[in-house]
Amino acid sequence: MENTQTERKELVSAAIRFAGDSGDGMQVTGARFTHESARLGNDLATRPDFPAEIRAPAGTIGGVSAFQIHFGSTEVFTAGDDLDALIAMNPAALKANVKDLKQNGILICNTDSFTEKNLIKAHLEENPLDQDAISTKYNLISVPITTLTHEALSELELPKSAIERCKNFFALGIICWMYGRGVKETSEWVERKFKSKPEIAKANKLALEGGMAFAEASEAFSTVFEVPKAKLAQGTYKNITGNQGLAHGLIAASVKAGVPLVYAGYPITPASDILHEISRYKNFGVTTFQAEDEIAACCAAIGASYAGGLGVTGSSGPGILLKQEALALAAVVELPLVVVNVQRAGPSTGMPTKTEQADLLQSLYGRNSDCPVVVLAIASPDDSFDTSYLAAKIALEHMVPVILLSDGYVGNGSQPWLIPDESSLSEISPKFAQTDSAEAFQPYQRDEETLARAWSIPGMKGLEHRVGGLEKQDITGNISYDPDNHQRMTYLRAEKVKRVANTYPKTEVSGADSGELLVVSWGGTHGAVAGAVAEEQKAGRSVSHLHLRYINPLPNDLEQVLSRFKKILVPELNSGQLSLILNAHFDLNLTAYNKVQGQPFKISEIQQQIQNLIR
Amino acid sequence: MSELVKLTKKDFESDQEVRWCPGCGDYSILATVQRFLPSLDIPKENHVVISGIGCSSRFPYYMNTYGFHTIHGRAPALATGVKLVNPDLHVWLITGDGDALSIGGNHFIHLLRRNVDLTVLLFNNRIYGLTKGQYSPTSEVGKKTKSTPYGSVDEPVDPVSLALGAKATFIARASAVDAKGLTAVLEQAAAHKGTSFVEIFQNCNVFNDGAFKDFDERAVRNERQLHVEHGKPLIFGAELDKGIALDGFNPKIVSTKNGSADQILTYDKNSKILAQILASLSFPEFPVPMGVLYQEERSAYDTAVTEQVAQAKQRQGEGKLSDLLNSGDTWTVN
The missing domain is CATH 3.40.920.10 (Pyruvate-ferredoxin oxidoreductase, PFOR, domain III)
Known part of the structure; x- marks a missing residue:
């Protein structure tokens, strides 16, 4: 009744x-x-x-x-x-x-x-x-x-x-x-x-x-x-957390590339769910390895890639620190590797269950010497599959370590996800070394376009070679202390990473492609910024939104896009890390908006900042 | 299957100039390994030599196989990753006392307990050589080095006892200066399924010369080493006139001649208790045990992991991408 x-x-x-x-x-x-x-x-x-x-x-x-x-x-x-x-x-x-x-x-x-x-x-x-x-x-x-x-x-x-x-x-x-x-x-x-x-x-x-x-x-x-139903695009959906989507993206990339996934991790909040999720899918030929520590997890992932697998390790900020030495090894031996960082509030143990995006500079510059790697960031739970798939594709095709940034808000949060059709996933084509070549094998011979070296895997006859953390002689890969060679190799490794940007799609902004203000965001703040910009656009303000998935290398057309706006607003859940990078690269009228409370942005907070900058 | 071409020592020599100090014990280990490998009849592309950091860890550069010179102490973790993808590869892990027992102590323990199917050659010279002479975790107490001018005060670790505690399934000790003994150990190590751990006494003639001379030189070797053989009595001495017996729980030396010969223990490499007794024998009170000190059969980690994947495939069927994408609660919007 x-x-x-x-x-x-x-x-x-x-x-x-x-x-x-x-x-x-x-x-x-x-x-x-x-x-x-x-x-x-x-x-x-x-x-x-x-x-x-x-x-x-x-x-x-x-x-x-x-x-x-x-x-x-x-x-x-x-x-x-x-x-x-x-x-x-x-x-x-x-x-x-x-x-x-x-x-x-x-x-x-x-x-x-x-x-x-x-x-x-x-x-x-x-x-x-x-x-x-x-x-x-x-x-x-x-x-x-x-x-x-x-x-x-x-x-x-x-x-x-x-x-x-x-x-x-x-x-x-x-x-x-x-x-x-x-x-x-x-x-x-x-x-x-x-x-x-x-x-x-x-x-x-x-x-x-x-x-x-x-x-x-x-x-x-x-x-x-x-609350009536929303107008969602046609298709089949499921509710997915960022950690689940990320796990599924890696498995899908492994299947698509025909390269077995080895995910090595050490329990840590808020990244453990990735290890849990992947470990359920052994029938996809994936292996999970709960290592004795974070360092071992990264090293095992590198070993897996060396032996012809897709080596992936995941952690959160404190664990990533421990992996950096091994990450540099992967950069020098030029093997595919994906390192997932589900960021949390720090420094040190910080607030493990609270979100933050303050490991950007750690990702870019946390290793000894000049050691660039590719850095991508996941925008939202429903973006996690695509971005992790892409991270694996770049690692495999460019023979390069990729840091994949997520955060506690994205990893644990969930959204409905439009399930893609299998056939819509892009091909992944790692380049393996040829075993039947008449010439002597040169492990550091590079692809002209990508500068990636060919993948030669133990067991391949005639390609026996040695790699290691000591500086390599260009082409032969032998140990070299030659001054000019070191400079050349340093530049080659950097240039190889830089050329990954040649594969990016055109940078799109949401809203007009020029105007008073462009709000630039990255990672898990996407939702709050997109929501705020949509509201302010409705109110008639000249504001657009650019969300960066590619943090390193930055897109080739980024400067062009940024230059079409009078002001730039960069909201971040850190003390201004992307702001620092953008200011270092470009001449901008940039305002940073920073929040470090372990909590995500509210839409209203971003709206207020937009209103402060433009009428 | 590829045809079996008989390989020679030369096939395992790389074109790289060997750059250890003249007189270093590493040369003889390298030569012994290169001479031994052809006897395995394994194509050389299936051998992978993986090392950490230190003098010994330059080893892979001199082997004409697949090789990976990794980072300090982490070779066990990296090698585990290799075996997870391809358990059929023959992995040789080259490490030293600093690499395996100090910076890499954690990885070393977990490698042994997991029983990853590979062979560890630990070159123990009881010193840090590559960093030019600091005391190591196997240096004796009181060791005077650049970093311990007043003598070290910390107790060294015994690699064999540590390996026993970490549940290693194959533990052996050999010497760089005894190529025959080392080869015999390598044969058994290579045949063992699981982690074969071999400690090799190796003299650093620059920073710790003569570290083992009291019991490792040819003239005193028979008198001061106990070469164990499975199923044979524990007898040693230049005249084979002494044996190891028990006095309660403690080992003691008895003569083979005065009626106490029947007290001498018969060696059983599968007995952990006997292995622990041997590990406890300290020189100069006792001879130094050499050879295969312990062995047990236990499933190798990489085999078990691979089997689990195979079983999952068999039980659930080979994973299909569309099943993965559509797993869980789904709904359709028209």
Whole structure:
């Protein structure tokens, strides 16, 4: 029976966050809501935010785990600036997250958990639910979720703890009703997930349905917010995280090139999921190697490439530092290698679960001597497949190490991804040395166009040769201390990297190709910048957006593109690293906008910067 | 299959000028290895010589095979990557006491426990040679060098004991000056499936001359070394008149002549306890054990990894790109 006063209201988009204790199942709740929304046809972006501690004491701020989703009927650029709704499962979750809720935003709290004990754990002197500051500023809906879950599951004979583990699905039921989406997909998922535990499956389904029925009947929930489906390009989609997309891009490149993938890693947040994901696909002939340390992982990847594989290693900033010596070896022996850096806030251990893009200069200049490598950056979860595929292609075709930059926001965040047709993937053609040549093999003989040396692999008859970290004589590859040769080889290695830019497509800007202001972004800030520029263009401002996928070498036509704008704005989640590079290369009227808080940009923050620079 | 052409020592010599100091122990190891390799009847393109950094690590440049001179201490990791892609390659890992036991200690331990199928030749000269004479992790306590003018104070590591602790499946000791003994060890090392670890005493005549002379010179070798052979009693001495027996848990030297001959231990290379006893024998109280000190059969890491991939292919079918792309929950927008 539907509440007779139910009102239906259409929204273009909504940003909501599920927040609770680490053990409250917020990630799975968010993931299921995401799936229901994707199935309804919304565009969306998600952002999990979990603590670094595995099991922080229950009820504390340190133990709060959250999942944010922004879903809409038009293009969704980010996981959302401010929240339209917040679901807080305990006082700590409320305290840690309420600042992000819009004024008059919907605040759903599980009142059962607002006990004196939990208030103390959250360092709250008074119950915030009794304070005017909360109830007047927000649209507070107090729901005794734990009690109601017990009631919904009263017919089952389950221990108290098992029942209370279902309260997240009761909350999910409420939210699904509130945003006019069903729970069918989730019910089916529960059936699959708890196939061997039918009692638990039933409990979760009852909780889900209980939440729906409660919201429908309760006067506190008087509005259903409808977010219609978005106009997405035709095709088959799946929801994908940046780490998953990256993993799949590498596997696809390996299959397409006919070169076996060896992914060597050492556990590190937030890059470990790449190792986990790739290790599931052994039937694609891929090998994963959990090495004894970061250095070994990079060296094993180089060994794999030397033996004719696609060697890839992945880590985050602190681990990348340890790999730099080996990376320089790969640059000198001129073997393919992909080094993935899912950046996180630093320096040192920093804030492992928080995002940042401050390893750009480390990627460009973190090795001893002159040692350029190719550097690419992933823009968003739905870009991760393409960019990692490209990184592997460049490494294999140009015999060069490629650093592939991602970040915590991209790696853990998810978006719907339009699955490409297999035939649309570009060919990958590594050049192998010829075994039947009449002339003596010269390991450092180069391709005229790319300057790449040919790949000669142990086991190939007649191509026995030696490589190593000592300077090479041009062409023969023998050890050489000749001064002129060293200069020539240094320039050749740099020129080889530079020529990778000859393979880039034309640099495109979004918006007019000249004007007052160009916002230049790279990496995971793409969504926030694209969203801000779109808004400001709608408001009539002369602003365009250029997003750089290719960081090193920079595109050949970049200077031309930049020169058509009077001002350049470079927003970065670091202290101005791309700004430094652009200023070093070009004469620009450049303004840097920098944020280093471990948090992504809000669209509104970028908009403000644009407004500061142009009328 | 390619036809088998009988290779010679010359086939394994590269055109590069050998640049070790005159009189260096590395020359004889190089010559012994080059002389030994033809006997394996393996095409030379299937041999890969991988090294770290140090005097010994120049070795690959002098071998006319595939060779990779990598970075300090990391050869085990790089070699593991090679074997993951192609387990059929015959990999020779050349390292030294500093390379394997100091900067590369971690990789060395994990190589041994994983049992990657390759052979490690550790040239132990108990000194840093390439950096011109600092004490190494195998230098004796009190070693006076440029970096320790008052003498070193830290205890050296024993490579054989370390290898036993790291669960190595093949452990041997040989000397650069005993080509016959080294060749015999190389034969068994090459035949072993898994990581074959060979410590080779190698004299650095410039920075640590005579490091092994007390027990390694021809005149004293028989008296002061214990050449072990599987299934044979542990007997040594110029007159073969002494043997190793046990006094409780501790080893002791007994004479073969005075009725205690039946106490002498018979060597079993598969016994870890015996290997540990041998590793504990310290000169000059005891002779220095040489030869294959320990061996066990255990699945090699690279074989196991390759088998897992093959099994996954068999069970799930060879991965198809379209299956990968469309895996997971998908939906269609029309």
